[in-house]
Amino acid sequence: MLNKGTIEKLIGIVGQANLLTARQDLVCYGYDATQMEFLPDAVVHPADPGEVAAILRLANAEKFPVFPRGAGSGFTGGSLPKGGGVVLVTTRMNRILRIDTDNLVAEVEPGVVTEKFQQEVEKLGLFYPPDPASLKFSTLGGNVAECAGGPRAVKYGVTKDFVMGLEVVLPNGDIIRTGGETYKGVVGYDLTKLMCGSEGTLGIITKIIFRLLPLPEAKKTILAIFGSIDGAAKAVSTIIRGKIIPTTLEFMDHPTIQCVERRFHLGIPSTARALLIIEVDGDRDLIEKQSEQIRALISPLDLVEFRVARDAPEAEQIWKVRRSVSPSLRDVNPDKYNEDIVVPRSKIPEILRQIEAVQKKYDVPIVNFGHAGDGNIHVNIMIDKQVIGMEQKAQEAIREIFRATLNAGGTLSGEHGIGLAKQPFLAMEMGPEQMALMKTIKRAFDPHNILNPGKIFPEANEAAPFPPSLR
Amino acid sequence: MDSLRRLEKEMKKCVRCGACRAYCPAFLETGREPAVARGKIAVAQHLLHQDLPWDGLTREIMANCLLCGNCTMNCPNEVATDEIVIGAREALAEKRGLPFLARAVSTVLRFPRGMRLGAAIAYLLSPLVFRKIPATSGLRLRFPVPFLGNNRHIPPLASKPFLSSCPEVLPGKPGAPSVVFFVGCMNNFVYPQIGEALLALLQGMGCTIFIPKGQQCCGLPALSGGDLETSRRLAEKNLAALGSFSADFVVSACASCGGALHKFYPAVLGKAFPELQGQAEHIAGKTLDASTLLTRLGWQPRGSGSGEPLAVTYHDPCHLRARGVTKDPRDLLKHAPGVKLVEMEGADRCCGLGGTFNVHHYETSMGINRGKTAAILRTGAQAVVSGCPGCMMQLSDGLKQQGSAMRVMHTLEVLANE
């Protein structure tokens, strides 16, 4: 609980209008896309880095937790005020400060919505590729803090591959600048990369310098339908082995296709057992050639249909298939565990076979789709929490899938982060030495554990966040 | 509370993904989570579980919704937030009584002859009512008669309401389709020329037209204020009046009235009052917007459009967009030889009116409107065209406040000249 004096001081920093304490307002800042919910004591909307710094200095002096929040679209509870405290919303800091067409860099504030930024750079013939499916509402600050990825990651990489420099307010209120706008730079540790994916636990990002690319001249969208799941899975590595890196290689398995067809009737043949949505971009001539090469490469792999969009509306039709996945899944069961495992691309056929075995063993519906081009598969375990025992079975199934993933040389989360939701599984992937090192880093940044406490590391949940041996 | 309990399942469909943040006009203006659909749903769920007060702030949060349906249209789970907000407003009315404005609206709507505007205005502007509003209130600047504007830019009232100047039946050619016309308050009192344009267009195609005298206000203002009882009474009369002529179609030239008949009657009133459901669905199934009706009937311009074409830009009313009516009006305008259609940026963005929203949240409303007005002016068009008289009023207001004399027209007015 915050005392009245603290609230007064917060008002002194951000102004009455930008501090919320009414219960109705608080319930609106206690959730994210995980559907978990915690009630904060107050919500602040600072206007600039100076106000952010003042808030963190106060938090350090008076020892209350601060939880950074962008759009609250996270899938792992990273922004949630577990245990109470102050939610710090970044969305008033939402200016695109400059787009430099000479150096192909842009500087933005963290509250800018991803799509807005993409539209602005594209007006100048430039390109910011990271495209999480939430781009219409997620913030760039949240994207950096989670290191968000998207379908275009196959060719272009994820958010961190475009972050050149940051302005960060440290938990003690100091403001630092990391990296910069030069393409090279080896002075000291790479704190920029450390901040990427740090889930708001090390500092609050108040400015971001992004690298940009020239906007590709054209793109081609292809729907490839396969008669077997193995065919589609093998197609992924076959294309890459053929020395073609598509922009996008999205995958949908048979249960996913069934869900979508049942609800939306998009005309996918009934012989389809899996499909890929493939996009290539670049020079007009080059992509023409590449799409023919892809056809040749995957034809032997149980290919049922190869549909190339002739124009934008046809491409839109193909993407509609992918976008219809999420709304149609709930026809299977009302609740879902949404995992985002990653394996090396060549291991995709193997991991899909193992997931199928897990599904049979535990008898819970599992629907797989996602960014197969980079080995990132969204494994959706569809359950009904009302059915007794189902949640338990799902938990066990997840554990088994994670084990298989790690055995295949993969990782538990490609882009959604750990937050609160995946803490129970962290130790499966990370040894004690590495975890201890990470906690030491956290402590170096945030000795009083006031910034986003209780996230990533399971122990941090407890009253004494760090074991005595580390103090 | 029953109204909220009925919607509990609907609320559970919201998974808090935040997609509504990209589409809610009230959120985009204020940037605050209680304004957006998932925030309102969270508040409604907490109300249902009795852990939030039914106070002024709760009322303000629920009032901060335009009922535009934009969130639902773009929601992966198609959560009907508008129904949830109406349910919450009804529960609030039950707990705390109707808010002042809703009470005024309901009183007016309950006058014996529901569409007598003179009486309505006289009542609302009487010193008795007006004294209750502080001089600093936005209400003073923009005093609403159901859906009617402010005292700065109230559109001039028609000298004679549309309904009292036309017969109940206009016979057409044998074999041609028959149509029942639902007029609505704005078209009746403020823009009778829209109704006249529709009659001319339909008569040109030989249609038989019925204009039932017994029709009332559609009831949406009362419904959106949480006064289900008044809207039920009005709906009952309208359903009887519209159903008394057996016609192929029911047509509306007001996006909001059409939305009421097509969506809110079956989805909200029908659910709350099962005895209305059958007739509500029957009428909803026949209800078309005028632009869709003209498209289906294959409207053809008469002239060939000599001279310089009229450059127009089209604004999508939320209550047409929510029903998927975006292509028909544009196709009709493109088909008119004397018209050149110039698209504005964000044609699908709300104008900010939202019925009584713009009184409860005047600043937000006009903030939304400023963006709209700027986009309209950037097109350089000679006229802005829309399919909703409510939008037309709000658009004129915004344009006048920016010192522009651009014309504001209904799609039907443009077509009737062709």
Ligand SMILES: Cc1cc2nc3c(=O)[nH]c(=O)nc-3n(C[C@H](O)[C@H](O)[C@H](O)COP(=O)(O)OP(=O)(O)OC[C@H]3O[C@@H](n4cnc5c(N)ncnc54)[C@H](O)[C@@H]3O)c2cc1C
């Ligand atoms: C429908 C849907 C689709 C999605 N698709 C994808 C996808 O394709 N790829 C993907 O990677 N993710 C996806 N996500 C997850 C989510 O959108 C991303 O993680 C996104 O980056 C979160 O941004 P946000 O602004 O909502 O951040 P929030 O959820 O508000 O916060 C996320 C984390 O970032 C921290 N944070 C936020 N801003 C700052 C800041 N300025 N400084 C420091 N820390 C900060 C928070 O403390 C929290 O830990 C999806 C989510 C949804 C609901």
